[in-house]
Amino acid sequence: MNRVIRLTILTVAFVLITIAVGWWAVALVGVLWGWLAATGIRYPRVLGAAAAGLAWLAILTSGALSEEGRALLTTVSGMFSVPGALVVISTVGIGALLGFLGSWVGSWLRPDPAPTLE
Amino acid sequence: MISTFRRLLPAGLLAACLLVLNQQWGTLPAIGPLLDPYHGIWSVARSANWPASGTATIPALSDSVVVVYDDRAVPHIFSNTVADAQRALGYVVARDRLFQLELQARATAGRLTEWAGAAALELDRSSRRLALAATADEEYRTLVAEDAPVVNALAAFAEGVNAWIDQLDRRDYPIEYRLLNAKPERWRPVYSLYLLKRMSLTLSFSRHDRQYPALASLVGAEAARALITRNNPIQEPVAPNGTGKPRYDFDQLPPPRLTQTARSVNGAAPSPLWGNESMNEVEFPVGSNNWAVAPTRSANGSALLAGDPHLGLTLPSIWYEAHQVVRDTLDSYGATLIGTPAIVVGFNRHVAWTFTNNSADVVDYYRETVDSVLTPQATLLDGEWRPVQQRIEEFRDQRQHLIHSDTLFRSHRGPLIRDDDGWLSLRWTALEPSRTSQAILDMNLARDIHEWLLATEGFEVPSQNGLVADRDGNIAVRSLGRVPVRPADYQFIWDGRTSASDWRGDYAVEQLPSSINPARGFLASANQQPVDPLVDSTYWGRRWPTPWRALRIMANLRRDSAVTAETMRQWQTDPGSARADYFLPYLLSAARHTTGNRATDSAAVRAAELLREWDGRYTKENEYAVLFEAVMSEIGAGLWDELLDERGSRIFYPAEATVAQLMADPSSPWWDDRSTALQEERDDIIHASLVSGLDATRDQYGEPSGGGWRWDRVRRFTIPHLLRLPGLDASGVANQGGPSTLSPMAMRGTHGASWRMVVDLGPPIRAWTTYPGGQSGNPASRFYRNRIGDWSAGTLQPVAIPGAPEDIPEESTSARLLLIPRLANR
Numbered sequence: 001m002n003r004v005i006r007l008t009i010l011t012v013a014f015v016l017i018t019i020a021v022g023w024w025a026v027a028l029v030g031v032l033w034g035w036l037a038a039t040g041i042r043y044p045r046v047l048g049a050a051a052a053g054l055a056w057l058a059i060l061t062s063g064a065l066s067e068e069g070r071a072l073l074t075t076v077s078g079m080f081s082v083p084g085a086l087v088v089i090s091t092v093g094i095g096a097l098l099g100f101l102g103s104w105v106g107s108w109l110r111p112d113p114a115p116t117l118e
Numbered sequence: 119m120i121s122t123f124r125r126l127l128p129a130g131l132l133a134a135c136l137l138v139l140n141q142q143w144g145t146l147p148a149i150g151p152l153l154d155p156y157h158g159i160w161s162v163a164r165s166a167n168w169p170a171s172g173t174a175t176i177p178a179l180s181d182s183v184v185v186v187y188d189d190r191a192v193p194h195i196f197s198n199t200v201a202d203a204q205r206a207l208g209y210v211v212a213r214d215r216l217f218q219l220e221l222q223a224r225a226t227a228g229r230l231t232e233w234a235g236a237a238a239l240e241l242d243r244s245s246r247r248l249a250l251a252a253t254a255d256e257e258y259r260t261l262v263a264e265d266a267p268v269v270n271a272l273a274a275f276a277e278g279v280n281a282w283i284d285q286l287d288r289r290d291y292p293i294e295y296r297l298l299n300a301k302p303e304r305w306r307p308v309y310s311l312y313l314l315k316r317m318s319l320t321l322s323f324s325r326h327d328r329q330y331p332a333l334a335s336l337v338g339a340e341a342a343r344a345l346i347t348r349n350n351p352i353q354e355p356v357a358p359n360g361t362g363k364p365r366y367d368f369d370q371l372p373p374p375r376l377t378q379t380a381r382s383v384n385g386a387a388p389s390p391l392w393g394n395e396s397m398n399e400v401e402f403p404v405g406s407n408n409w410a411v412a413p414t415r416s417a418n419g420s421a422l423l424a425g426d427p428h429l430g431l432t433l434p435s436i437w438y439e440a441h442q443v444v445r446d447t448l449d450s451y452g453a454t455l456i457g458t459p460a461i462v463v464g465f466n467r468h469v470a471w472t473f474t475n476n477s478a479d480v481v482d483y484y485r486e487t488v489d490s491v492l493t494p495q496a497t498l499l500d501g502e503w504r505p506v507q508q509r510i511e512e513f514r515d516q517r518q519h520l521i522h523s524d525t526l527f528r529s530h531r532g533p534l535i536r537d538d539d540g541w542l543s544l545r546w547t548a549l550e551p552s553r554t555s556q557a558i559l560d561m562n563l564a565r566d567i568h569e570w571l572l573a574t575e576g577f578e579v580p581s582q583n584g585l586v587a588d589r590d591g592n593i594a595v596r597s598l599g600r601v602p603v604r605p606a607d608y609q610f611i612w613d614g615r616t617s618a619s620d621w622r623g624d625y626a627v628e629q630l631p632s633s634i635n636p637a638r639g640f641l642a643s644a645n646q647q648p649v650d651p652l653v654d655s656t657y658w659g660r661r662w663p664t665p666w667r668a669l670r671i672m673a674n675l676r677r678d679s680a681v682t683a684e685t686m687r688q689w690q691t692d693p694g695s696a697r698a699d700y701f702l703p704y705l706l707s708a709a710r711h712t713t714g715n716r717a718t719d720s721a722a723v724r725a726a727e728l729l730r731e732w733d734g735r736y737t738k739e740n741e742y743a744v745l746f747e748a749v750m751s752e753i754g755a756g757l758w759d760e761l762l763d764e765r766g767s768r769i770f771y772p773a774e775a776t777v778a779q780l781m782a783d784p785s786s787p788w789w790d791d792r793s794t795a796l797q798e799e800r801d802d803i804i805h806a807s808l809v810s811g812l813d814a815t816r817d818q819y820g821e822p823s824g825g826g827w828r829w830d831r832v833r834r835f836t837i838p839h840l841l842r843l844p845g846l847d848a849s850g851v852a853n854q855g856g857p858s859t860l861s862p863m864a865m866r867g868t869h870g871a872s873w874r875m876v877v878d879l880g881p882p883i884r885a886w887t888t889y890p891g892g893q894s895g896n897p898a899s900r901f902y903r904n905r906i907g908d909w910s911a912g913t914l915q916p917v918a919i920p921g922a923p924e925d926i927p928e929e930s931t932s933a934r935l936l937l938i939p940r941l942a943n944r
Contacts, residue, residue: 023154024136059155068166072898075293076159078845091153091160094139101135104128 006041007051014055014099026052026095030102031109038107045103052099053092060091145234147299159296161289166898168213168933176205176281176937178274183937184923185210189930190915191893191901194441196923201274203442204459206937208278208305211438211456215895216286216302217294218434218456219279219309221840226312227251228511231522233298235515239522246511247526249533249549250319254311257551268556272307275459279305292895294841300516311555313457314579318548320429321475322580322599326661327483328542330610333770337760338375345371345772348608348660349651351779354668356583356595356643357633359650362676364669368779373787374760405862405871406474407690408583409642409671412635413591417680421587421879424686425463425472426861429872431837433848433903435891437463437873442562443921450562451885451919453873458555460562463873465885468565469588470877474643476581478601479659480547482621484531484614488541497529497543498615504530531614543614545621547600552578567592567634574598575627583643589879595641596632597648597658600624607657631658640675644668644860664775666858669696683878687886690860690874691912697774697858698734698746704781705729705749708804718809725749725808728822736856738830743856744819745827749804749811753777756803759792774858829856835863835870837890837906839897846897848906851890861912874914886914 010033017025030048037044063069077084139150152158168187176183183197183206193210197203212219224230228245230238245251261269283302295301326346334342354364408425416422429436437453440461452464463472488494489503496503507528515521527534529543536542553576560573566588574584574596581599602621612619631648633641646665648658673696674689675681709726712719725745732742757777763769780786784800791798819826826832830852839846853870855861863870870890877885890909894901908915920926923934 018154019156022157023150024140027132027136056155060160063155063160063163066163067900068163068898069160071166071900071902072160072163075845075897079297079843081844091155094150094153095155097135098132101128101132105132108125108128 003047007047007054010047010051011054011058014052014095015058018055018059018095023094023098026055026098027102027105030099031106032102033099034103034106035109036106037103038110044107045100048103049096049100052102053096055099056095057088057092060088142299145237145298147297151299152296157289159293162293162296162896163898165290166894166896167900168935170932171934171936173936173938174209174281174285175940176209176278177940178277178281179205179937179939181939185935185937186920186923186926186931187933187935188918188926189932190439190905190917191932192439192441192917193935194443194918194920194923194926196443198444200444200448201270203444203448204271204274205278205281207440207442207454207459208275208280209282209937210278210440210935211454212279212282212305214893215434215438215456216279216282217292218840218895219305220303221294222316222457223305223309223312226254226316228513231513232516232518233300236521239513242513243511243522243524246524247533247535248319249526249528250315251312253549253551254308254315257311258308260551261555266553266556268559269307271459271559272310272555275310275457276305276307293846293897297841297843310457310459313455314552314554315548317455318580320580321582322478322480322548323546324479324481327481327610328537329770331539332763333761336374336376336763336769338372340372341374345770345776346610346661347773347776348657350647350662350664350773350775352665352669352775353650353652354646354665354672355631355650355653356597356641356646356648356668357631357650357653358636358638358641359653362638364665364672365650366778366782368782370783371776371779371786371788376760376792405644405667405858405860407642407644407667407671407860408472408474408585409640409675409686409689410585410587410593410595411675411681412593412639415639415675415679415681417682418878420881421589421591421593422681422683422686422877423465423470423472423585423587423593423879424690424874424876425474425585426690426871426874427463427473427475428862428870430868431870431872431890433837433839433846433891433897434895435872435889437889439887439889439893439917441919448562449921451917452875453887453889458558460559462558463875465877465879465883466562466564467589467883469567469570469586470879470883470885471561471570471584471586472875473582473584473598475645476583476597476599476648477645477659477662478581478597478599478648479608479657480579480581480599480601482545482602482604482612483610484529484543484545484612484619485539486529486534486541486543486614491540493525494527494534494541497534497541499530500615500617506534529614531620542611547581547602548579552576552600554578566590567594570594571596571632571634583645583648585641585643587877587879589881589883591879592635593641594632594634595643596627597630601630601658604657608660625656629656638676640681642668642671642675644671661773664697664773664778664858666695666697666700666774667860667862670694670860683876683884683886686876687874687914688912690871690876690914691854692860693735693737693740693854693856695734695736695856695859698732698736698743698856700778701750701781702729702732702734702746704800705746705804705808708801709808711801711805713802713805718806721812722805722808725812728812736829736854736859738828738852738854740829741822741825741827743829744832745811745815745822747857748815749807752807752811752814753804756791756807757788760788833863838868848890848903851906851910853910854912871909874909876914883919885917885919887917888914 073084195206228242406427410423413419441451450461450466452461487498489496511524513522531543531545534543557576564570570586577598578600584598587593644667646668647662835851836849853863873889875887892901892904
């Protein structure tokens with residue numbers, strides 16, 4: 001399967017699980033992805049991290065494009081006394097970290113994991 | 119081994135990551151749920167503004183209610199019954215201000231530790247010591263037993279609040295709940311009474327009595343009594359005294375008797391025993407004003423009323439603007455205190471009303487004789503032991519773990535606390551059940567000033583100057599609130615051993631200071647002494663704020679016999695200052711005084727030259743008010759050196775009227791600087807203050823020509839968020855006004871004009887309002903801070919007063935909400 005399609009599907013899965021369940025469920029999808037990808041897909045952890053990060057960025061962007069979203073970003077960055085970009089990066093980073101760690105765990109759950117190439 | 123480790127490593131890292139992200143660190147929220155892009159803090163933006171139209175359920179409604187939000191986000195509630203209007207008000211207030219509602223209730227109940235842990239313990243302890251919530255609970259039980267109509271109103275309001283809470287999804291929680299990792303608690307009807315008790319704490323609590331012993335030990339009893347003035351030496355009372363001008367009763371201030379050693383007592387320093395600082399404690403930052411003119415004094419021949427109550431400023435504001443319409447019954451518009459089921463300051467089609475704080479003396483302290491110094495079981499009264507009630511108060515954290523407990527005592531008079539000299543009990547009108555909540559409901563239904571005055575007879579705490587005008591052209595003002603009849607004029611600490619010290623009842627309503635349709639055609643109040651003691655020598659209180667603002671308002675009203683609503687609006691931020699007008703000539707005159715030191719003499723002359731450039735107005739662009747304030751501050755420090763305790767802390771701040779009094783007595787021993795061998799007089803102190811004030815201003819703001827002295831650069835305020843969270847506040851707010859102008863503001867921006875309103879009673883009735891903040895409690899909403907610009911500029915917005923939903927044009931509507939008893943087909 002084309003890597004872009006894989007990334008897109010995985011991103012959509014992360015978006016849906018985040019909306020349906022919550023932040024921590026990203027790790028679950030990551031584990032599932034890691035388990036499936038361990039059979040030979042290249043860079044499963046990187047792909048997992050990228051898709052999770054993209055998923056959270058997409059959710060954020062859908063809200064942040066509005067006037068209210070921008071106001072909130074200003075508020076939150078003021079609250080933590082950090083630049084707004086850092087708050088966004090932190091949020092996306094947490095998603096990516098969970099996607100990465102989940103994928104890593106999933107890949108090691110395979111009884112006979114195929115060697116990965118990254 | 120290595121293989122096992124490598125297998126476990128990622129699982130361990132993931133588990134650790136999840137744990138860390140889900141862990142709350144002290145009062146900091148867990149990062150994972152907080153930054154969840156859909157359910158976390160970011161979802162606050164999605165609920166920032168209400169959909170253009172919607173339908174919601176309040177199960178208890180008897181019929182459908184239409185709510186139309188105008189373009190200022192003010193909800194206009196149209197219902198068929200008053201109870202439904204109250205339910206709808208509860209719903210819309212909760213929708214916009216849910217966190218604030220609960221915070222206020224918890225703060226009064228002393229339950230903030232359940233949110234913030236030990237960080238809130240001292241706040242909670244002081245709240246519980248005062249037992250305001252316990253008093254409100256008792257008041258509620260009394261109202262229920264009496265089957266008072268207000269009980270139904272409180273219940274209806276609670277049904278509305280709870281209808282909103284019940285349909286809330288977690289991701290709709292206000293941002294503060296996410297930061298505290300908390301969820302909303304259901305609203306109990308009694309919480310509305312908690313709010314009124316809290317207002318009483320803000321407005322009518324006083325520690326002056328407890329300050330007296332420390333003050334007397336420093337300067338002698340006679341001087342101490344004179345400093346805690348019974349009557350303000352400047353008289354411009356609320357009830358007209360018939361003179362048509364202010365009066366200055368400048369007797370000689372008794373000299374300080376500095377024979378005793380200064381000592382510190384709890385009563386002198388801000389007390390940790392009785393709760394937070396009340397607005398009665400400080401003179402400058404507060405400044406509620408109101409005035410009304412009869413048709414004979416207005417340009418258009420109708421009665422006009424203006425009001426701007428000053429309170430602590432926060433985001434969101436303590437006020438919420440709303441309009442309740444019930445055909446042929448209720449049509450009331452104005453500001454409701456968050457948690458109250460009716461309009462508190464506002465108008466209906468017949469009358470308009472507003473309040474200023476009255477500062478009547480409604481607090482007394484009694485020195486009790488107890489049977490046990492450590493844990494009193496009884497107090498002595500008329501030779502017999504009276505039992506003391508004990509109550510254990512427990513403070514719990516968010517997980518309901520016990521973090522502290524206090525044993526509290528209560529005598530037959532009220533809360534009993536221990537200070538350095540033994541045990542004191544407190545009697546305060548706010549700690550006794552009142553009918554204020556019923557009075558607030560009733561005044562909304564008044565059809566003329568007489569009905570309004572009748573309705574407010576039950577307004578028992580806090581003491582207020584209630585000002586009312588009606589469309590027939592009548593105007594009236596009256597002191598509202600219980601004022602106790604004491605056995606003697608007044609004492610600071612009463613002897614608790616005898617019932618002869620106790621209150622003998624309350625003054626009858628008709629005895630309270632008032633005025634109806636005075637011949638002069640206008641009325642005004644600005645927290646000053648309500649009645650001239652030469653007219654009525656009854657003891658109503660003491661330490662009345664110096665009437666600088668009243669002087670200014672009365673001067674404006676006397677000067678203008680054709681007042682308009684626009685003039686009234688401008689007066690609300692009038693930069694003129696009776697205080698500056700009074701003191702400035704003394705400052706300029708003292709600069710001519712010489713000390714023989716050429717450098718200081720020329721500095722004083724330079725300061726005076728700069729001050730001579732000033733017109734005494736605190737406009738935003740003026741560049742000399744900063745110097746005037748610095749000099750006044752230095753004068754205070756130089757003059758009141760007698761009031762420093764052994765640690766060098768000022769234990770008492772006399773009213774500025776006393777400084778004014780001393781200006782007229784240049785050789786008073788109070789002017790002497792005790793740290794020198796010389797005998798200083800007034801002009802020595804003012805001269806030195808000009809020099810040091812100029813130095814201090816230069817040090818802080820540079821040279822006067824540098825632009826750094828502009829008032830709106832020097833005085834920029836931050837209106838804080840309720841939780842003092844940066845980012846949720848409003849910073850850099852400028853204000854036209856200064857100490858003792860009509861729109862003063864505390865140095866940090868924590869106090870100011872919390873609501874401004876002008877009403878032309880017409881017909882037709884028209885009104886203009888604003889307040890610093892916005893209708894929404896959601897910081898992502900465009901209605902969170904949107905009014906601050908207008909407020910800062912002194913601008914008011916015209917309000918829509920529709921009689922029916924269709925009276926509001928579509929282009930002036932921001933949202934519509936249909937509230938129904940239950941959803942159809944469900």
